[in-house]
Amino acid sequence: MRRIYIEFYVGLVVVFFITMTSFFVFEEGVLGDYDAILEQRRADGIVDMLDAIEATSGTEAALQVLQGYVDKVELELDVYNTHTVPATVATYFNQQSREAGVFYDDEDTLWLKLSDHQTFYSMQNAPDSELHQSVAFNEDLLVVFLFGGFAIYSFFMVWFLSRRVRALEKTAHQFADGNLTARASTRSHQRVGSLNRTFNHMADRIGHLVTSSRALTNAVAHELRSPLFRIQWQAELLGESQLDSKQQKKVASIIEDTDEMTSLVDELLYLARVDHPNTLFSLQTLDTSVWMNAQWPRWQALSTKSVSLDAPQDLPSVEADPHLLKRVITNLIGNAEKYATSQIAVRVYCEDTQLVIAVHDDGEGVESLHWPFIFDAFYSADRSRDKKRSGYGLGLAIVKQIVTRHGGHVEVDHSDLGGACFRVIFPC
Numbered sequence: 001m002r003r004i005y006i007e008f009y010v011g012l013v014v015v016f017f018i019t020m021t022s023f024f025v026f027e028e029g030v031l032g033d034y035d036a037i038l039e040q041r042r043a044d045g046i047v048d049m050l051d052a053i054e055a056t057s058g059t060e061a062a063l064q065v066l067q068g069y070v071d072k073v074e075l076e077l078d079v080y081n082t083h084t085v086p087a088t089v090a091t092y093f094n095q096q097s098r099e100a101g102v103f104y105d106d107e108d109t110l111w112l113k114l115s116d117h118q119t120f121y122s123m124q125n126a127p128d129s130e131l132h133q134s135v136a137f138n139e140d141l142l143v144v145f146l147f148g149g150f151a152i153y154s155f156f157m158v159w160f161l162s163r164r165v166r167a168l169e170k171t172a173h174q175f176a177d178g179n180l181t182a183r184a185s186t187r188s189h190q191r192v193g194s195l196n197r198t199f200n201h202m203a204d205r206i207g208h209l210v211t212s213s214r215a216l217t218n219a220v221a222h223e224l225r226s227p228l229f230r231i232q233w234q235a236e237l238l239g240e241s242q243l244d245s246k247q248q249k250k251v252a253s254i255i256e257d258t259d260e261m262t263s264l265v266d267e268l269l270y271l272a273r274v275d276h277p278n279t280l281f282s283l284q285t286l287d288t289s290v291w292m293n294a295q296w297p298r299w300q301a302l303s304t305k306s307v308s309l310d311a312p313q314d315l316p317s318v319e320a321d322p323h324l325l326k327r328v329i330t331n332l333i334g335n336a337e338k339y340a341t342s343q344i345a346v347r348v349y350c351e352d353t354q355l356v357i358a359v360h361d362d363g364e365g366v367e368s369l370h371w372p373f374i375f376d377a378f379y380s381a382d383r384s385r386d387k388k389r390s391g392y393g394l395g396l397a398i399v400k401q402i403v404t405r406h407g408g409h410v411e412v413d414h415s416d417l418g419g420a421c422f423r424v425i426f427p428c
Contacts, residue, residue, distance in 0.1 A: 009154040013147065036104075043102035047112050054114055062114060066121070074129035080120040085111075089120060164192045168199060177404070180207040224265050232258040267394040270327075271377065271401065281321040281405065288315040288355060292348055295326060302330065303337045303344055311348040316428040318355050324402045331395040332359040332422050339363035343417060354408075355426045363419035371412050375400040399424065 027033060046069070054062035070077045082090065089111045092103045103111040109124040125132040167190055174182035183203060184196040191197070232255060239251040292311040300307050329346070336344045340361035347358045366374060373379045377397040399422075400410050408426040415421035 005154055005158045008158050009151060012150050012154055016150070039104070040102065043104075043110055043112065047102055047114075050112075050114060059114060070123060074126050074131045075123045076126040078122045080122065082118055082120075085120045093120070161192070164190055168192060168196060172199070175203055175206075180210060220268075224261070228258050228262050228265065232262070264394075267398070271394055271398050281324065283319050283321055285317050286320055286322060286325070288318055288348065289313045291322065295329075299329060299333050299346075302333050303340075305337060305340050305342055305344050307333070307344045307346070309346050309348075311346075315348060316350055316355060318426050318428060320406055320426065321402075324406075328399050328402050328424055329357065329359070331399050332357075332424070335359075335395055335422070336361040336363075336420075340419060345417060350428065351425075353428050355428050356423055357426075358421055358423045360415040360417045360421045361419040362415070362417040365414055365418065366412055366420045374412050375410055396422075 046066075050062045050066055053065055067077065069075075080089075086105070088105060089103055093101070093111075093113060101112070105111065107124070109122050111120060111122050113120050168184050171182050171184045180203070184199045185191065186196050186200070235251050235254040235258065239248065239255065243251065289311050292309065292315075296309050333344065333346070336359050340363045343362045345360040347356075347360065349356055349358075370379075375396045376393070378393040379397075380393045396410075403410050403424045403426070406426055408424060411423040411425065413421045413423065
């Protein structure tokens with residue numbers, strides 16, 4: 001909001017200056033500077049009046065009237081002769097048809113002369129005049145009020161707009177977090193032009209596409225289960241019959257492939273279940289240290305490598321579904337098992353107000369160019385495409401979905417063991 005406010009305020013000031021400059025240029029070039037014309041006529045009127053007084057009562061009387069005028073309006077009167085007057089002033093008054101009159105120089109000083117063509121008079125604001133100082137102060141105060149008004153207007157305008165934008169942003173976050181039913185309000189006091197309706201139209205299209213994709217995935221996965229089971233069952237029956245060694249290898253390969261496809265189907269169905277926003281979680285308050293140590297023997301059995309657990313007794317509790325949290329750690333350890341050389345380390349600790357579960361391995365690690373995509377479904381950083389090692393790219397996607405639904409997030413980094421480090425971070 002601060003940046004928007006500054007940009008709006010600066011833009012308002014720039015527009016004001018451009019408008020005023022354009023007006024003055026237009027006024028002088030097309031309309032004419034009537035303020036200057038009026039000042040010129042006032043000065044001419046003063047000179048005409050002094051000429052009349054001088055003609056009837058003499059120069060002394062005219063000078064007394066001039067001095068009285070100067071004192072009345074708090075001006076400073078200076079007298080010059082032909083030798084001390086500035087050249088620009090002398091040149092102006094020496095022009096033909098300018099035997100009498102007035103002249104304003106570049107500093108807005110008024111020059112005039114009476115019938116004595118050898119004497120010139122200048123009038124300008126007295127520097128110590130309280131009246132002119134007050135006028136200048138009021139003009140400066142006007143500028144302060146003007147820009148203060150701009151600042152106040154900009155603040156309320158930006159606040160007014162940002163309140164609507166924040167409401168739309170909140171809806172966008174809800175939609176991004178998986179609530180596909182979230183829609184922006186289209187009420188007149190809450191919408192930002194046609195942006196809310198456009199957002200809702202986009203959300204409808206995306207929601208339809210996501211729903212269709214989920215339905216297709218579930219339908220395909222469910223429909224594949226039956227034929228896969230029949231193929232596997234018939235292959236196992238065939239393997240029990242009298243076959244030569246070559247035929248036995250072919251049957252064993254069929255059974256292995258169907259096992260992989262069955263695992264893929266199970267992973268797809270599990271991912272679809274945890275990804276669905278209406279899936280209910282059985283949240284419980286878990287004593288992290290006690291729960292981790294109780295589950296640890298099962299996780300140790302998942303690996304043939306050296307697996308260690310570092311979970312201090314003073315860890316904070318966490319609100320989580322124990323079954324899904326177990327699946328998260330199982331997937332991370334299973335992923336580390338594929339790539340670790342000899343060592344896997346699970347470290348649990350508290351960082352600020354967050355609980356961190358980090359799984360380290362001493363394998364080859366994951367190049368940083370894969371980090372933004374490593375938790376996407378079906379993405380694999382293993383270029384060899386060896387499914388026995390890299391899997392189908394669903395394990396880490398399931399981890400991300402479960403952790404996100406618990407209000408946490410996932411990270412990947414380099415491990416101090418030399419391989420990769422996968423961290424899941426939950427709010428305590």
